[in-house]
Amino acid sequence: xDFEIKKIDExxxxxxxxxxxxxxxxxxxxxxxxxxxxxxxxxxQVVNVATLPGIVKHALAMPDIHWGYGFPIGGxxxxxxxxxxxxxxxxGYDINCGVRLLTTSLLANEIRPKIKELISALFKAIPTGVxxxxxxxxxxxxxxxxxxxxxxxxxxxxxxxxxxxxRTEDHGAMQGADPSVVSDRAFKRGHDQLGTLGSGxxxxxxxxxxxxxxxxxxxxxxxxxxxxxxxIHSGSRGFGHQIxxxxxxxxxxxxxxxxxxxxxxxxxxxxxxxxMGKRYLSGMACAANYAWANRQIIMHWTRxxxxxxxxxxxxxxxxxxxxxVCHNIAKLETHVVDGKKxxxxxxxxxxxxxxxxxxxxxxERYRKVGQPVLIPGDMGTCSYVLxxxxxxxEETFGSTCHGAGRVLSRKQAIKxxxxxxxxxxxxxxxxxxxxxxxxxxxxxISEAYKDVxxxxxxxxxxxxxxxxxxxxxxxxxxx
DNA sequence: ATGTTC
Numbered sequence: 001x002d003f004e005i006k007k008i009d010e011x012x013x014x015x016x017x018x019x020x021x022x023x024x025x026x027x028x029x030x031x032x033x034x035x036x037x038x039x040x041x042x043x044x045q046v047v048n049v050a051t052l053p054g055i056v057k058h059a060l061a062m063p064d065i066h067w068g069y070g071f072p073i074g075g076x077x078x079x080x081x082x083x084x085x086x087x088x089x090x091x092g093y094d095i096n097c098g099v100r101l102l103t104t105s106l107l108a109n110e111i112r113p114k115i116k117e118l119i120s121a122l123f124k125a126i127p128t129g130v131x132x133x134x135x136x137x138x139x140x141x142x143x144x145x146x147x148x149x150x151x152x153x154x155x156x157x158x159x160x161x162x163x164x165x166x167r168t169e170d171h172g173a174m175q176g177a178d179p180s181v182v183s184d185r186a187f188k189r190g191h192d193q194l195g196t197l198g199s200g201x202x203x204x205x206x207x208x209x210x211x212x213x214x215x216x217x218x219x220x221x222x223x224x225x226x227x228x229x230x231x232i233h234s235g236s237r238g239f240g241h242q243i244x245x246x247x248x249x250x251x252x253x254x255x256x257x258x259x260x261x262x263x264x265x266x267x268x269x270x271x272x273x274x275x276m277g278k279r280y281l282s283g284m285a286c287a288a289n290y291a292w293a294n295r296q297i298i299m300h301w302t303r304x305x306x307x308x309x310x311x312x313x314x315x316x317x318x319x320x321x322x323x324x325v326c327h328n329i330a331k332l333e334t335h336v337v338d339g340k341k342x343x344x345x346x347x348x349x350x351x352x353x354x355x356x357x358x359x360x361x362x363x364e365r366y367r368k369v370g371q372p373v374l375i376p377g378d379m380g381t382c383s384y385v386l387x388x389x390x391x392x393x394e395e396t397f398g399s400t401c402h403g404a405g406r407v408l409s410r411k412q413a414i415k416x417x418x419x420x421x422x423x424x425x426x427x428x429x430x431x432x433x434x435x436x437x438x439x440x441x442x443x444x445i446s447e448a449y450k451d452v453x454x455x456x457x458x459x460x461x462x463x464x465x466x467x468x469x470x471x472x473x474x475x476x477x478x479x
Numbered sequence: 480a481t482g483t484t485c
Contacts, residue, residue, distance in 0.1 A: 069480095094480040131482045189482070200480050241481045328480090410483090439483095 003047050005038075011462035015043065015059075020263065021050040026058035028396075030458045033063050036407050036450055042072040048263040049077050053271070054084025056337055056344060060396055062351055063458035064405025064450060069093065070266030073350035073406075076399045078335065079272065081343040086277045087269035088251065088284075090347035091330050093244045095284055096291035097202075097235035098326035099374045100168075100299060101385065103221075104306075105318040106228040108208030108474060114310060115206060119432045119475040121309045122204060125301045127196040129436030129479040131238070134195040136297070143187055144179040146194065150289030151296040151324075159300040166363055168324040169353065172292035178282035183246050190239030190290060195297035197234050199440055199479030201403075203376075204298065205231045207383065207471040217369045217387050217468045221322055229471055230319070231383055232298050233376050235328070240287030247280045272345050281330070288329060295324055322385070323363075323372035327352045327402035335397050346397045354388035354400040354465045362388070373465045377452030378404045379433070379444045379478070380426050383471045384456045391463035400464040401456070404449035417442035426476075435478035444478065 005027070006014045013034065015025030025046040029037070037043060042065045049071055050059035056078045065074035070089030079085055111118075127134050138146065146153045151172025154160055165171045179187075197204060209227040212218045223229075236243075251268040254276050262268070270276035303319045310317070330347045337344075355362050355371035362371045371388035381404075392398050408416060422441040426433045435441050460467045 092480070097480070130480095198480075199483085202480080235480070238481065245481085 011458055015047060021047060023050050023055050023058055025050050025061065027061045027065070028458060028462050028464060029063045030454065032454050033450060033458060037065055041067045045070070045072040046075065048267060049075065051263055052079070052085055052267065052269065053260055054079040054082070056080060056342065060399070062401040063455045064350065064401045064403055066406045068349065070264055071347070071349050074401060075349050076347065076351045076396055078344040078346045078397045081272055081332070081345060084272050084345060085269040086272045086280055086330055086345055087267055087347070088244050088247045088280060089266050089268065090349055091244070091284060092328040092349045093241050094235035094328055095240035095244060095287035096326040097328040098291065098295065098324060099376050100232045100295045100324035101322040101374050102230040102299060102302065102319050103223060103322050104228045105316070107226050108228040109226060111228050112474065115475045116432050118206060118306065118309050119434050119477060121305045122302065123434045123477045125305045126204060126298055126477065128198070128477055130199040132196045132198070133192040136192070136194045138191045138194060140187060143191055146293050147179045147182065147286035147289050148177045149173060150292040154293045154296040154300065159297050164296060164299070164321055167321040168292060169326055172296060172324065174285040174288040176282055177285035177289050179286055181279045181283045182243060182286050186239050186242035186246065189242050190237065193237040193239065194290070194294055195301065196237060197298065197477065197479060198237055201444060202234045202479055203379065204302065204477045205473045206475040207231055207473050209469050210472045211470040213467040213469060217466065220366055220369045221372055221385065221468060223322070223385060223469045230302055231376060231471065232295055232302070234291070234295055234298060236287040236291035237294065239290045243283045243287045247283060251276065251280070284330065288326065291326070292324065323374060325352050325374050333397070344397065346399070348399055350402045351399045352402045353398055354392035355398055356388050356390040356393055370466070373400055375401060375452065375456055376403050378446050378449035379476060380429060380431055380446050380473060381452060382473070384452065384467065385469045385471070386456065386460070386465035387468050389463055389465055392465060396464055400459045404452035404455055406448055407450050408448040410443045413445055413448035414439060414442045416447055417445050431473050432475040433478065437479070440479050
């Protein structure tokens with residue numbers, strides 16, 4: 001490594017501008033988490049991102065940073081609309097991968113005897129695994145509508161309510177989506193995958209709220225101790241993956257003609273203002289909308305499954321989305337930089353938006369306390385709810401962490417789990433798990449991840465979001 | 480993440 005790391009305070013580490021870097025790197029971490037990343041490639045990736053045209057202030061990294069395609073996962077980078085670039089590698093292969101948390105009026109303890117039955121029914125209702133096909137077959141015309149309308153497409157089809165949309169980031173629809181830039185292959189891959197969970201770290205978990213850190217905000221979020229909740233983690237499936245793939249290929253050639261050097265070919269990009277940049281944004285928005293429709297539909301089937309298995313009315317279940325956030329996206333936003341309002345394209349790759357109290361884009365019901373920030377942990381530990389902050393607006397373009405972050409690669413994790421019965425290990429901890437394949441569970445063992453509590457503590461202490469509640473898993477379905 | 484090497 002040929003760069004320096006300076007400790008600013010307990011929670012901030014600076015990589016001073018050097019060589020081809022246009023801005024310094026700023027890492028949010030802690031003395032406990034820093035050793036995890038010092039030897040991997042992710043900090044070099046922060047340095048690489050800092051060389052890209054039009055980058056503003058800092059190349060940022062959250063405490064859950066780890067190695068990714070070109071850009072690190074757990075990274076944030078903002079570029080001016082005027083001179084900046086947009087890069088598929090800064091968004092990630094799973095465009096609009098994200099999480100949606102559902103609250104209920106049920107007590108977890110009362111439902112505990114039913115968890116196994118619920119998990120089994122959810123596993124039947126929601127297809128999981130790589131290449132899994134859903135219960136919906138979309139004609140090309142309908143699939144284009146999904147790509148433009150997002151979650152509201154599902155609501156129009158009776159799969160949810162208008163209120164659900166109000167509790168979804170951007171109302172579950174990104175503007176500027178243009179299906180004409182999406183390849184035939186992407187549409188083919190997406191036509192039967194709506195309402196499917198996928199594989200890897202995607203999951204659906206039944207959880208119990210087990211600790212409240214901020215009572216006032218918890219009240220505003222309708223969270224209470226002992227409450228039964230459901231967390232859905234999924235994305236844009238093969239549809240978004242293909243869109244990313246298509247644009248990476250195109251931009252790989254395109255970027256060679258732009259006259260600047262890339263430290264890594266995986267940083268393929270285009271100027272935001274160029275036709276190529278605009279086309280990517282339009283395609284990315286299609287994938288983002290597909291993902292929002294996907295999580296909306298998965299939620300609808302989750303509601304139906306709970307009502308059926310528990311034999312209760314919707315009004316007694318009261319299963320409502322607390323919020324739905326995306327953590328793989330690039331967005332056009334206005335931020336104050338050095339006292340000046342600037343139009344920026346903010347890349348959040350494995351990072352969550354964290355809007356402060358009073359911000360107009362926070363749903364009205366939460367506006368006084370800030371945007372809900374949902375942080376899934378690894379399988380078998382816990383997840384967190386936080387609230388957005390002003391400090392995040394000032395330091396990270398309104399962003400915070402997105403999860404635990406890997407410490408072992410998938411290969412290393414499979415090796416570490418060799419010969420172990422992971423589902424049995426989880427059952428011994430009181431967590432019922434049902435998965436399509438054994439390999440996914442091995443890839444996802446707890447040891448493969450950083451301690452999510454340390455990650456959340458680091459962003460809380462840095463002021464990038466405020467801890468509200470912790471949730472423990474009771475049951476999980478996986479790919 | 481991903482029809483896990485079109």
